[in-house]
Amino acid sequence: MTTSDILLRTLDGQGILRLTLNDVARRNALSEAMLADLGAAIDDAGSDPAVRVVVLAANGPAFCAGHDLKEMTAGRAGEDGGKAYFTHVMSLCAGVMQGIVNCPKPVIAEVTGVATAAGCQLVASCDLAVAANTAKFSTPGVHIGLFCSTPMVALSRNVADKHAMEMLLTGDMTSAARAAEIGLVNRVVAPEALQETVMEMARKIASKSSMTLATGKRAYYAQREMTLASAYDYASGVMVDNMLAQDAREGIGAFIEKRAPQWQDV
Template identity: 60%
Template sequence: MQDLSPAPASLVLADIVEPGIGRLTLNRPEARNALSRAVIHALHAEIERLGADSTVAAIVLAASGKVYSSGHDLKEMTARRSEADGGEGFFRETMGACSAMMRAIVACPKPVIAAVEGRATAAGCQLVATCDLAVASETADFATPGVNIGLFCSTPMVALSRNVPRKRAMEMLLLGEAMSAADALSYGLVNRVVASGEVINEALGMARIIAAKSKSTVAIGKAAFYRQAELSLDDAYAYASEVMVRNMMTADAGEGICAFVEKRHPEWKDK
């Protein structure tokens, strides 16, 4: 079981920006917001905490400083090479912890929106690709440059290859070159590109739209989206049809449809 005991709170700042909207901020700017084991641990715990908070409808994931995230903390990992096993145990645990944190974002019933100012590389790029939505500054860029240092970005590849066309993903992985925000938008890695300094406002605007909807309906839809994407076409339709029936039986579906027919705003019960 993933250990979610307390971690240094300062590594990931958490606040409720306004009713229904939680914000998590990577707060290790002096280390380019590298994903150390402690940061991974703290982010995982906060995602699960906000995901279980009934008052939260959407989560914005931002970062302090000029770099969104440079990926894994290579200094931390290199220091472990002096251990008896050459660091293998630590590397295995770190990759497992990071993968579990990424899966927690996908499993979170609340949509998670990346607000990207600056550069997102390697596992930092993976983090952006893993989030449900992403807004980037026009000066942001993205890269999976591990191949340049002899460490292929195999785990970032999982999220990247599920968000951008295969040839583009392989280009990023094999060449290790940076992708501009404009290219990230055209390839589907991010949803919107805005002027520098406007990223958080744009992300909050998207979060407000989500927060105005039924939390239970959004949770049903998010879970179904990721589940059906892994199925064959026939199985996906069978699964999605069953989800639609279950959704139709909820109180909020009944209220929403009645409100639409009666030309009024729905009053969600979130169930």
């Protein structure tokens, strides 16, 4: 695994890849460089058989402050007032968020500090999220005349409409406890217990068949956009294919024989 200054990568012996946002001076903002590095790292993790689970963490007091507004403002210098540049950055960011959802490996957010705007979007895009009780979340674009429209996409797929609209319309900070209540994060723990809580969850998931996890993650996000009948038709087909897979045969056999399964990840 390579390492850059602003995104650190470590892979342990159990297949858990930690991607740590490390642009502390800019509060881990999603600059062009950060988006490029993060997108590449997620793509690499998806195709690397050594990676079984991805943990997305951050150094410093902020998990992620969203887009780099100074960088975005500099983009206005173009002849079109910044339209082409803004289009490029939004496309790049949308690609990263969709890359997390489409990655066949489960992605867990480990949230130590403030996650605002596209930083909140980043948390919402992950499959699971655990936060320190000191963490806070917001979509504060309304304070500066910029509605958080792209964070809205991920947020609205995590929490109920009225909770999402409250965050989007007021721009208020949401505590970690409240974020857990509305479904933005899975659980909240003391800061000193955060990393071990996340790693325990990651180790548990990493012990499963990666084929099964990839099948389930892909099916989950696909079926939720379907009608009820279409979702059942689709999921039934997924179950049939899954039953025919080697790891399902092995897992069921191991359960019946009361032994630990030996996954081949196929």
